[in-house]
Amino acid sequence: MEYHVPVLLEECIDGLIWDEKGTYVDVTFGGGGHSARILESLKGGVLYGVDQDSDAAKNIDQFKSNRSFKFIAGNFRHLSKYLRMEGVREVHGILGDLGVSSHQFDTADRGFSIRFDGELDMRMDxxxxxxxxxxxxxxxxxxxxxxxxxxxxxxxxxxxxxxxxxxxxxxxxxxxxxxxxxxxxxxxxxxxxxxxxxxxxxxxxxxNDEMGALRDLLQQAEKLLVKGGRLVIISYHSLEDRLVKDYMNAGNFAGIIKKDLYGNDQKPFQLLTRKPVLPSEEEYARNTRSRSAKLRIAVKR
Ligand SMILES: C[S@@+](CC[C@H](N)C(=O)[O-])C[C@H]1O[C@@H](n2cnc3c(N)ncnc32)[C@H](O)[C@@H]1O
The missing domain is CATH 1.10.150.170 (Putative methyltransferase TM0872, insert domain)
Structure with missing residues (x-):
């Protein structure tokens, strides 16, 4: 069975890659579907793939001979620390495809799915x-x-x-x-x-403290991205999407844009997607797991 079919693949790549020599991070590596396409798009750039599930680490063999790729095992809420350990202080783009992979969902003893009898675990790590x-x-x-x-x-x-x-x-x-x-x-x-x-x-x-991890990621992304850098996030339920939208729009979780003394907006990002990008009918027909996906893309100001 396929580990995971990447969702909104071309839309993510189009939004993410703007400098093919840049440094990028796929913070939800999973089956490596998005990572593979990012690597194809880079010429001289570097990609870090992060995942907290040790099963995902088994998918890095496909990139074994690719010196532009490095896998980091851990929770993306510690992204800045991991990158610092790699000597990286700024990046050109960050991709997050939130939630669980099909593999996690389809493996009975992980306990994620109502379809199977399995141990009630549900930890990604x-x-x-x-x-x-x-x-x-x-x-x-x-x-x-x-x-x-x-x-x-x-x-x-x-x-x-x-x-x-x-x-x-x-x-x-x-x-x-x-x-x-x-x-x-x-x-x-x-x-x-x-x-x-x-x-x-x-x-x-x-x-998995998914909301806490997402908040930490968004705040670190603001500091890690260079001017013009891209933040690309796919969410799968309304709570996640609200956090992403408010942070991309205002730079805080209240979603209120602050002004400076002269009345200018003080916000770290410019949203490139006024409305979220949704899977096409064709993608939905091919991959029903894309059903609730919402993609938002922002550029660092
Ligand atoms: C929807 S899947 C990503 C699939 C991937 N884009 C692909 O194309 O195969 C989400 C993945 O992110 C990982 N993940 C979720 N939250 C995480 C976190 N806070 N830190 C690190 N990895 C996380 C999960 O373990 C899972 O493998």
């Missing part, structure tokens, strides 16, 4: 932090409510959190089936699968 079952077995009820309503937009988050606390008195959460059985009981009738997807998404975002 299996050496770090709490797994999904740790979260479900230990979080206080109000913390569960916050997680489900914030990250899954689950309407009956209180009922679900109560059901989870009830379940874990009798039996600890261990597998995706435990979670599915528990959540199914309080799912709206006729919408069970959609509901489970929201519940799984919320836990995955929490386990």
């Amino acid at each position: 299996k050496s770090e932090g709490m797994s999904a079952k740790d979260v479900l077995n230990t979080y206080a009820e109000d913390k569960l409510v916050h997680m489900f309503s914030m990250y899954g937009e689950v309407k009956n988050a209180k009922t679900l959190a109560r059901e989870i606390c009830r379940f874990r008195i009798e039996k600890k959460f261990d597998t995706t089936t435990d979670l599915k059985e528990s959540a199914w009981k309080v799912a709206p009738k006729g919408y069970e699968m959609k509901y489970l997807a929201q519940v799984f998404q919320a836990i995955r975002i929490e386990v």
Whole structure:
């Protein structure tokens, strides 16, 4: 099975590469689909590929003989530090294709998918932090409510959190089936699968602190990019997209553009995409996983 089919590939490359001798970073290397096309577009430039999943590191063989490429194993929230260790202080473009890869989704024992029975893990980096079952077995009820309503937009988050606390008195959460059985009981009738997807998404975002990592990445991108440098981000749900849009538009997460004494906008980026770029009908038909993708591109001022 294919590791991952890259989404909005040409659109990302067109937005990202403006100096073929430049230094670029693909902060979500995954199967290396975007990285391969970036490398094809460079003439004398350098690409760093970052991923926190040790499975992604197995895909670097395709670039073994390419001296323009270097893989960095780690979380992109530490991007500045990793680049500093490579002697790099500024870059020409940063690409982030957020969320999980098809490989992570399709591997039962990673616990990301409602389709399989597997260990309830959901960590992209299996050496770090709490797994999904740790979260479900230990979080206080109000913390569960916050997680489900914030990250899954689950309407009956209180009922679900109560059901989870009830379940874990009798039996600890261990597998995706435990979670599915528990959540199914309080799912709206006729919408069970959609509901489970929201519940799984919320836990995955929490386990991997996806919003925190994205905030850290955006703030570091502002400092790392040279004038004219490109920030290219594909997001897959509205919370991520709002952060990206507000930061690209205003340089802060409130989305409010500050002015200097003379009334000039003080913002680090200029958005190149007024509206997000979406996959074409053709891409969607070919790759249904591109469904919720939204691409935004900004240039450093
Ligand atoms: C949607 S996939 C990217 C696929 C890739 N563009 C390709 O063409 O194959 C997202 C990848 O980013 C990685 N990832 C997500 N969040 C990360 C983070 N905070 N730090 C490093 N890697 C991360 C995941 O492990 C996953 O492999």
